[in-house]
Amino acid sequence: MVIAITREPIDPYPIIESAKKKETGGIVTFIGTVRDDGIEALSLEVCEEVALADLKTIGAKAVSEYHLNSVDIVHRVGRMNLTEVIVVIVVGASHREEGFAACAWILEEIKTYVPIWKKDINQDGESWHFSEESKN
Amino acid sequence: MKVTIRCYARFRDAFGEEQEREIPEGSSIRDAVLALAGSGPDAELLIDAEKNIRSYVMVMYRDSRIAPADADTISLSDNDLIILFPPVSGG
Known part of the structure; x- marks a missing residue:
């Protein structure tokens, strides 16, 4: 299980390749990228100590509850340009149902806490994503 | 007693990265957050009209998340650290 926070660009393909196992029948991958919402770039800040512990907890819980063969979560922080990869979630499961469900659950957990x-970074300045719903 | 409050992201922009506050012995997490918020224009980011910590504020204390509603029930000690997270937006 690879759980990491990095400031460097993420290449998803080696992560996907490493998820291939004899007992795995499906590898579900989510790749989050920087979308053009009228911005020039995106900057991500992290409380790394807490975030890394949270990601490890989420990964372990996903393996246990969805009976997965593997989970990898790599989240990038720092400044990113349009189309660059923000997060990669790779789930290896025996069957597709568990794989799809686990991948979606992991992403929602990340977005929740x-x-x-x-x-956002654009010509007019910078602005935080800030939702009082605590989930965006 | 002295407590330290560390803020991230939008809260850091409003209140500074790390602030110390002198508060009376026996004060709660809520008291410390009220002391940080003060009465300036940004106070409403952390505190509602009833002087309670807003429900979207994530409070970390001694490696645990504390629900804002429980912040009045936890008494602080000298040199404690409180961490305040705004609503997250990763993924």
Whole structure:
């Protein structure tokens, strides 16, 4: 299980390749990228100590509850340009149902409470993503 | 007693990265957050009209998340650290 926070660009393909196992029948991958919402770039801040512990907890819980063969989560922080990879989630499961469900669950967990924050950067300045719903 | 409050992201922009506050012995987490928020224009980011910590504020204390509603029930000690997270937006 690879659980990491990095400031460097993420190449998803070696992570996907490493998820291939004899007992795995499906590898479900989510790749989050920087979308053009009228921005020039995105900057992500993290409380790394807490976020890394949270990601490890989420990964272990996903393996246990969805009976997965593997989970990898790599989240990038720092400044990113349009189309660059923000997060990669790779789930290896025996069957597709568990794989799809686990991948979606992991992403929702990250969006709910892992301390990472996005800030838009554009010509007019910078602005935090800030929702009082505590989930965006 | 002295407590330290560390803020991230939008809260850091409003209140500084790390602030110390002198508060009376026996004060709660809520008291410390009120002391940080003060009465300036950004106070409403952390505190509602009833002087309670807003429900979206994530409070970390001694490696645990504390629900804002419980912040009044936990008494602080000298040199304690409180961490405040705004709503997250990773993924």
